[in-house]
Amino acid sequence: MTQHYEDSYLELTRREVNEIFMKDEDCTPDIIRVAPGWPIAGSSGVIITDEGVVVVDTGIAGDAPGRVQKIRQRTQVPFHSLIYTHGHLDHAGGAQVFIEDALKRGHPRPGVIGHENVAPRFDKYQRLAGRRAYISRLQFPRRPGAGASSQTPVPMTYVYPDVVVKDAMKFRIGGLTLEIYSAFAETDDCLWVWIPERRVAIIGDLLIGGCPNTGNPLKEQRYTLEWAQTLEIIAGKNPEYVIAGAGPIIRGNLIDVVLLDTAKYLRTIHDQVIDLLNKEFWIEDIIKRVKIPEDLAKKPWLAPTYGHPVFIIHDVYRRYTGWYDGNPSGLFPADSAGIGAEVTDLSGGAGNIMKRAEQLKEQGQSQLALHLIDFAIKGAKDTATRKEALLLKSEILNARADIEPSLIARNILRTGAVTAKDTAEKL
Numbered sequence: 001m002t003q004h005y006e007d008s009y010l011e012l013t014r015r016e017v018n019e020i021f022m023k024d025e026d027c028t029p030d031i032i033r034v035a036p037g038w039p040i041a042g043s044s045g046v047i048i049t050d051e052g053v054v055v056v057d058t059g060i061a062g063d064a065p066g067r068v069q070k071i072r073q074r075t076q077v078p079f080h081s082l083i084y085t086h087g088h089l090d091h092a093g094g095a096q097v098f099i100e101d102a103l104k105r106g107h108p109r110p111g112v113i114g115h116e117n118v119a120p121r122f123d124k125y126q127r128l129a130g131r132r133a134y135i136s137r138l139q140f141p142r143r144p145g146a147g148a149s150s151q152t153p154v155p156m157t158y159v160y161p162d163v164v165v166k167d168a169m170k171f172r173i174g175g176l177t178l179e180i181y182s183a184f185a186e187t188d189d190c191l192w193v194w195i196p197e198r199r200v201a202i203i204g205d206l207l208i209g210g211c212p213n214t215g216n217p218l219k220e221q222r223y224t225l226e227w228a229q230t231l232e233i234i235a236g237k238n239p240e241y242v243i244a245g246a247g248p249i250i251r252g253n254l255i256d257v258v259l260l261d262t263a264k265y266l267r268t269i270h271d272q273v274i275d276l277l278n279k280e281f282w283i284e285d286i287i288k289r290v291k292i293p294e295d296l297a298k299k300p301w302l303a304p305t306y307g308h309p310v311f312i313i314h315d316v317y318r319r320y321t322g323w324y325d326g327n328p329s330g331l332f333p334a335d336s337a338g339i340g341a342e343v344t345d346l347s348g349g350a351g352n353i354m355k356r357a358e359q360l361k362e363q364g365q366s367q368l369a370l371h372l373i374d375f376a377i378k379g380a381k382d383t384a385t386r387k388e389a390l391l392l393k394s395e396i397l398n399a400r401a402d403i404e405p406s407l408i409a410r411n412i413l414r415t416g417a418v419t420a421k422d423t424a425e426k427l
């Protein structure tokens with residue numbers, strides 16, 4: 001299994017990566033990883049004892065029945081408790097399905113253990129339901145190339161924890177000790193589980209088989225430095241197995257390398273951003289100047305297949321600064337349509353801008369082409385020209401997506417391409 005981590009996911013086809021991420025595995029005879037039915041959703045770590053089954057992460061609501069079924073094929077022992085490694089719904093969204101299975105069998109309702117910040121997170125999710133459904137469609141379009149309006153959310157019940165963890169807790173079950181520790185990392189409500197008798201750590205999205213997802217452009221603040229510290233603490237336990245939120249079980253000697261490389265990667269980005277802030281740089285120059293050490297950049301377990309180092313820079317930046325980008329021209333910006341009209345007129349019309357944008361796309365400079373085409377869209381004097389510019393933007397966005405390794409970034413670019421095309425067709 002370690003072989004999977006020694007190959008770069010970037011060199012595998014998407015189908016091969018999905019197969020690895022969606023394969024169940026045994027850690028020990030009594031601790032298993034139940035994989036998600038969807039490669040990006042969180043895995044479950046399942047601890048099977050004669051006294052009860054503990055499930056660490058329940059998966060997304062739509063995927064939970066399959067997980068229950070897989071666990072029930074191994075054991076009929078009641079669920080003792082469900083532990084959330086954090087309140088993201090691909091980890092906590094399936095709890096009701098596990099509870100209903102227990103009640104249907106006449107078993108007691110399992111306890112639900114979560115960080116004290118899970119409840120405020122669930123409250124926030126419900127307050128922002130419309131916005132969350134929208135950004136989910138950008139981050140995870142249902143079909144490749146599908147528009148942002150094509151997905152309906154999976155119905156689910158929010159199951160609030162009834163055992164709340166602030167710092168740490170532990171309990172014993174079936175001869176095993178479950179030590180549960182809190183952390184700030186991908187979220188402010190992380191828990192990770194350590195089972196000393198088996199030397200197994202179950203850590204949720206503290207590792208996801210690639211560059212950590214801190215700084216997701218669609219989501220709130222994350223905690224880069226504390227994330228690094230947590231990975232170092234886990235490495236200090238000397239685990240023999242690590243079940244992470246995504247990807248295969250990490251085993252043996254590879255654990256230290258993966259945990260500590262990831263910690264080093266997060267720390268160097270964090271520290272460089274702090275240093276550049278202190279030297280009076282603003283975001284654009286910070287992004288240009290942060291250097292990822294070459295040895296780390298090459299590690300397959302840090303490949304930017306989902307998270308991205310530029311997103312991490314943004315995350316650290318926004319944690320310590322305001323939203324201002326350092327250019328006073330943008331403090332109270334003019335309407336972008338007015339700016340577009342001025343630039344388009346100066347360029348001799350939208351046609352000239354489109355011609356240059358097309359050239360840049362052909363030369364492999366799709367990012368620069370995107371900035372230009374926006375002036376033409378905003379400054380177009382008639383519907384036919386605006387339509388042409390929108391269709392070109394859709395093509396350029398797809399060209400930019402084609403060279404983008406990060407799934408999150410690629411999906412945002414591709415949904416943008418679909419939206420530009422849809423908008424053009426409705427004109």
Ligand SMILES: [Zn+2]
Binds near residue numbers: 086088186205
């Ligand atoms: Zn997560």
